[in-house]
Amino acid sequence: MLQAQNVTVRYGDKTAVDSVSFSLEPGQWLMLAGPNGAGKSTLIGAVAQSVAYEGRVLLDGKDMSALRSAQRARQMAVLSQRNAAQYGYTVEEIVQLGRYAYRRGFLGREPDADRQGIERALALTGLQEYRRRSILDLSGGEMQRVFLAQVFAQDPNILLLDEPANHLDLPYQQHIFGLIREWVSQPGKAVLSVVHDLSLAKKYGTHALLMHRGRCVAQGETDAVLTRENLRQVYEMDVYAWMRGLLSQWRDNSEEFGVRS
Amino acid sequence: MKRNDFSFREGLLCSLVLLGVMLLCVCLGSVSVPLADTVTAIWNSVFGLPIPEGVSKSIILSVRLPRVLCVALSGAALSLCGAAMQGLLRNPLADGSTLGVSAGASLGAVVALAFGVTVPGLPYAGTMGMAMLFAFGSLMLILFLAYGLDRSLATHSIILIGVIFSMFASSLMSLVISFAGEKIKSITFWTMGSLSGSNYTYALILLTGLVTCGGVILFHARELNAFAVGEENALHVGVNVKRVKLTLLISISILIGVCVSVGGTIAFVGLVTPHAARLIVGPNHRRLLPASLFSGAIFLLLADLAARVVLRPIELSIGVVTSLVGAVAFVLIFARTRKGGA
Numbered sequence: 001m002l003q004a005q006n007v008t009v010r011y012g013d014k015t016a017v018d019s020v021s022f023s024l025e026p027g028q029w030l031m032l033a034g035p036n037g038a039g040k041s042t043l044i045g046a047v048a049q050s051v052a053y054e055g056r057v058l059l060d061g062k063d064m065s066a067l068r069s070a071q072r073a074r075q076m077a078v079l080s081q082r083n084a085a086q087y088g089y090t091v092e093e094i095v096q097l098g099r100y101a102y103r104r105g106f107l108g109r110e111p112d113a114d115r116q117g118i119e120r121a122l123a124l125t126g127l128q129e130y131r132r133r134s135i136l137d138l139s140g141g142e143m144q145r146v147f148l149a150q151v152f153a154q155d156p157n158i159l160l161l162d163e164p165a166n167h168l169d170l171p172y173q174q175h176i177f178g179l180i181r182e183w184v185s186q187p188g189k190a191v192l193s194v195v196h197d198l199s200l201a202k203k204y205g206t207h208a209l210l211m212h213r214g215r216c217v218a219q220g221e222t223d224a225v226l227t228r229e230n231l232r233q234v235y236e237m238d239v240y241a242w243m244r245g246l247l248s249q250w251r252d253n254s255e256e257f258g259v260r261s
Numbered sequence: 262m263k264r265n266d267f268s269f270r271e272g273l274l275c276s277l278v279l280l281g282v283m284l285l286c287v288c289l290g291s292v293s294v295p296l297a298d299t300v301t302a303i304w305n306s307v308f309g310l311p312i313p314e315g316v317s318k319s320i321i322l323s324v325r326l327p328r329v330l331c332v333a334l335s336g337a338a339l340s341l342c343g344a345a346m347q348g349l350l351r352n353p354l355a356d357g358s359t360l361g362v363s364a365g366a367s368l369g370a371v372v373a374l375a376f377g378v379t380v381p382g383l384p385y386a387g388t389m390g391m392a393m394l395f396a397f398g399s400l401m402l403i404l405f406l407a408y409g410l411d412r413s414l415a416t417h418s419i420i421l422i423g424v425i426f427s428m429f430a431s432s433l434m435s436l437v438i439s440f441a442g443e444k445i446k447s448i449t450f451w452t453m454g455s456l457s458g459s460n461y462t463y464a465l466i467l468l469t470g471l472v473t474c475g476g477v478i479l480f481h482a483r484e485l486n487a488f489a490v491g492e493e494n495a496l497h498v499g500v501n502v503k504r505v506k507l508t509l510l511i512s513i514s515i516l517i518g519v520c521v522s523v524g525g526t527i528a529f530v531g532l533v534t535p536h537a538a539r540l541i542v543g544p545n546h547r548r549l550l551p552a553s554l555f556s557g558a559i560f561l562l563l564a565d566l567a568a569r570v571v572l573r574p575i576e577l578s579i580g581v582v583t584s585l586v587g588a589v590a591f592v593l594i595f596a597r598t599r600k601g602g603a
Binding site: 072089094147150 | 265348351352353483486487489490491493494496497498499500501502539543544545
């Protein structure tokens with residue numbers, strides 16, 4: 001349903017993304033992985049049409065750059081980490097913006113489908129009781145849930161995520177990723193996301209694309225891509241050993257607790 | 262439930278208050294006119310009836326009414342532009358001066374005043390034309406420079422270039438004024454903002470500007486909401502970011518150009534009244550824009566009344582009053598916003 005063909009992004013002399021191609025099919029959750037500066041967020045930006053690029057991005061066979069903004073927004077939604085509030089909109093007003101691409105005319109009243117879409121999104125994210133709250137009063141995690149609700153209200157088939165759970169506490173991370181997993185299990189939906197945490201990528205991704213210095217190093221099913229050897233090559237360290245080391249610390253701790261109790 | 266739109270009842274209420282303030286402003290001044298006389302004079306002249314003897318017809322119809330109309334229209338237009346710009350640029354400190362358009366328009370008008378640019382047969386047309394021309398030219402220059410800086414017309418580049426351009430235009434204005442000789446007094450008075458020379462032609466020009474450009478702004482309330490939440494978010498929910506931004510910026514600059522050409526630079530209206538309106542109706546532009554329209558008109562009418570009445574028979578410049586009141590109000594609103602969140 002989504003295809004990127006030789007996507008290249010240049011900032012002046014620097015090539016941030018170098019001729020990357022991939023395709024995304026319904027039911028897939030494709031994780032873009034790689035160290036800082038690998039070009040993951042830039043690639044997401046190009047697919048979202050917010051960054052100028054060379055090459056082609058096709059949506060159901062049609063060139064995405066030729067689509068009207070509203071047409072595109074009905075197919076594809078984006079959740080990024082950069083959502084800072086300036087004015088005191090209510091939660092409901094933010095979610096309502098997700099229906100922008102479906103409006104008819106300038107003065108058109110809110111159709112029933114909009115109302116239902118908004119209610120469903122609020123219910124999915126557990127925000128019904130927050131609907132009249134000002135977004136200025138929300139924590140970072142609650143705010144991210146509001147924008148996730150906006151994205152659900154947009155009712156797209158493809159969801160792009162740019163580190164959606166960055167800076168969030170673990171329970172929020174788990175909650176947000178759980179919601180997205182539930183969403184992508186519906187027929188005809190797919191997710192493309194940047195996740196820094198490789199264990200999250202492994203847990204939730206069906207497929208992965210490993211990037212290094214703007215290039216694609218490997219792509220395919222998650223387990224085949226995020227291998228010890230590939231990661232060592234890209235991160236220039238033994239990621240597996242490091243992570244296992246981290247986990248073993250936890251095991252030691254829990255055993256310690258176990259002994260004491 | 263918090264409503265999405267400005268309801269008919271709210272519109273009616275605001276219209277009635279506005280009408281009341283307008284009548285008050287026609288009645289009061291260096292010479293006070295009884296309310297009954299004012300209503301009779303306006304009513305009879307609208308319906309072509311003869312005006313009874315003893316009613317100060319010339320004060321009401323030739324001096325006060327056109328002025329009140331111009332003040333109300335300018336206030337509404339400036340406030341609407343301020344509200345739209347604060348949403349569009351996602352910056353609560355934005356108004357005509359932030360974008361550089363006011364400064365550009367003023368420069369045009371000062372050039373016209375200093376060098377006596379006139380159109381034969383149409384008094385003030387030179388100043389007005391030059392102000393509008395320079396307002397539009399400034400916007401084009403600012404957009405061109407911002408586009409050169411980065412292709413996406415990012416908001417922060419527009420604000421940055423606007424502020425730099427304002428300083429540049431101010432220094433050019435000082436330069437022009439230093440060559441202006443004996444015209445310096447009229448120029449200074451004009452730059453402080455004054456609507457004392459209003460007539461019905463001005464009112465008509467303002468009305469035309471407000472209906473067309475203001476109409477365009479009002480129709481973009483949803484897009485302004487999206488921009489106020491974030492430009493990137495606006496793009497992602499399906500707003501045609503570049504087109505909408507360009508349309509709004511052009512409408513705003515034309516409208517500000519018209520206002521500046523009629524009344525000079527009237528500071529703080531575009532900054533303070535949208536803030537006050539936001540405290541009452543919330544940030545949703547479908548409610549905020551109409552509310553700013555009314556509150557701007559009412560605020561400027563009262564400021565003009567104060568300018569005429571407080572030290573009578575001396576008349577203050579309206580810009581002095583709006584700056585004095587506006588600066589204090591702004592500090593209060595800002596303090597409250599920081600505390601409570603608005």
